[in-house]
Amino acid sequence: MKFKRIRVTGFKSFVDPTELEIEDGITGVVGPNGCGKSNIVESLRWVMGEVSAKRMRGGEMDDVIFAGTTTRPVRNIAEVSLLIDNSDRTAPAAFNDSDELEVTRRIERENGSRYLVNGDEVRLRDVQLLFADAKSGANSTAIVSQGQIGAIINSKPEQRRGILEEAAGIRGLHSRRHEAELRLRAAETNIDRVDDVIQSLEGQLQGLKRQARQASRFRNISGHIRSAEAILLHQNWISSAAEVDSAQNELAAAEKEVAEKTGHSAAASTAQAEAAEILPALREAEAVASASLHRLSVERDNLETEERQAREQMNRLIDRAHQIE
Numbered sequence: 563m564k565f566k567r568i569r570v571t572g573f574k575s576f577v578d579p580t581e582l583e584i585e586d587g588i589t590g591v592v593g594p595n596g597c598g599k600s601n602i603v604e605s606l607r608w609v610m611g612e613v614s615a616k617r618m619r620g621g622e623m624d625d626v627i628f629a630g631t632t633t634r635p636v637r638n639i640a641e642v643s644l645l646i647d648n649s650d651r652t653a654p655a656a657f658n659d660s661d662e663l664e665v666t667r668r669i670e671r672e673n674g675s676r677y678l679v680n681g682d683e684v685r686l687r688d689v690q691l692l693f694a695d696a697k698s699g700a701n702s703t704a705i706v707s708q709g710q711i712g713a714i715i716n717s718k719p720e721q722r723r724g725i726l727e728e729a730a731g732i733r734g735l736h737s738r739r740h741e742a743e744l745r746l747r748a749a750e751t752n753i754d755r756v757d758d759v760i761q762s763l764e765g766q767l768q769g770l771k772r773q774a775r776q777a778s779r780f781r782n783i784s785g786h787i788r789s790a791e792a793i794l795l796h797q798n799w800i801s802s803a804a805e806v807d808s809a810q811n812e813l814a815a816a817e818k819e820v821a822e823k824t825g826h827s828a829a830a831s832t833a834q835a836e837a838a839e840i841l842p843a844l845r846e847a848e849a850v851a852s853a854s855l856h857r858l859s860v861e862r863d864n865l866e867t868e869e870r871q872a873r874e875q876m877n878r879l880i881d882r883a884h885q886i887e
Contacts, residue, residue: 563646563647563648563650563652563653563663563696564646564647565584565644565645565646565647566583566584566645566646566647566662567581567582567583567584567644567645568581568582568584568602568605568606568609568642568643568644568645569581569582569641569642569643569644569645570582570601570602570605570641570642571639571640571641571642572627572628572637572639572640572641573601573605573608573626573627573628573640573641573642574598574601574604574605574626574628574640575598575601575628576598576601576605576628577628577634577637582602600619604618604619604626605642606642606644608626608642608667609642609643609644609665609666609667610644610665610689610690610693610698610699611667611677611686611689611690611693611699613686623669623674623675624669624671624672626640626669627639627640627669627671628640638670638671639668639669639670639671640668640669641666641667641668641669642666642667643664643665643666644664644665644666645662645663645664646662646663646664646665646696647661647662648660648661648662648663649661652695652696653692653695653696654688654691654692654695656684656688657679657680657688657692660680663679663680663692664678664679664680664681665677665678665679665689665692666678666679667689677689679692687741691741
């Protein structure tokens with residue numbers, strides 16, 4: 563793979579879209595101090611997956627976004643795109659379908675970065691592996707900064723080993739091995755968690771077995787209870803049917819008695835009506851009889867009075883007769 567073009571927009575001092583063609587051979591950037599030469603190198607490192615804000619000469623990653631000047635407003639988005647020639651088809655299998663690969667990193671203030679390859683969103687790890695296979699990357703020794711030569715000479719054996727591995731073209735294999743080791747450790751952690759879950763589930767299984775036995779006994783007892791309830795309900799139904807028959811017989815007898823009483827009541831009503839027709843004459847006769855009775859009573863009282871007076875007169879006459887004798 564070979565770099566063909568880099569496009570910078572809103573990155574540090576490059577507020578306007580700026581493209582830099584990378585021709586065959588050596589491409590140099592010449593300019594006075596402060597014109598942005600280092601920013602171009604940093605944009606190249608940034609688009610290849612640099613995650614350290616200190617290496618980008620900032621306190622946080624949002625510092626790579628254009629901060630504004632007295633005449634230009636602040637930008638909220640920075641973007642760097644790197645066009646790569648992939649005609650030799652040495653890219654990873656996921657990106658090896660095109661002759662050209664455009665790797666883009668876009669950062670939005672307070673929302674973090676996004677990585678795109680030919681317009682499709684990818685992971686940071688995918689971008690790092692892409693450049694690691696190409697013997698490059700954000701931390702590659704192919705990008706030499708000020709003072710880095712002396713740091714390489716004075717570096718530790720482990721650091722020199724990394725330089726040699728990158729020169730031998732096995733840096734990508736080590737990256738993949740590191741990723742595989744991370745996945746393996748994650749798998750081991752998951753296995754340990756699965757063992758814990760299995761032990762927990764075994765305990766739950768024993769409890770469920772006990773509950774199953776209890777449920778089986780409960781179903782058996784429930785079956786016996788339902789059979790007993792069915793027998794009891796059948797007996798109650800037979801008793802209730804007999805009571806219904808008896809009640810119907812009693813109802814028929816009561817209806818017959820009611821019919822007879824109704825006939826008697828009708829006859830009594832007829833007799834009452836007939837008596838009501840005779841009653842006025844009887845009342846008149848009663849009145850006449852009452853008047854006669856009263857007159858006779860008065861005459862009887864007068865006769866009794868006269869009888870008493872006659873007896874008194876007779877007693878006086880007898881007393882005088884005795885006196886005279």
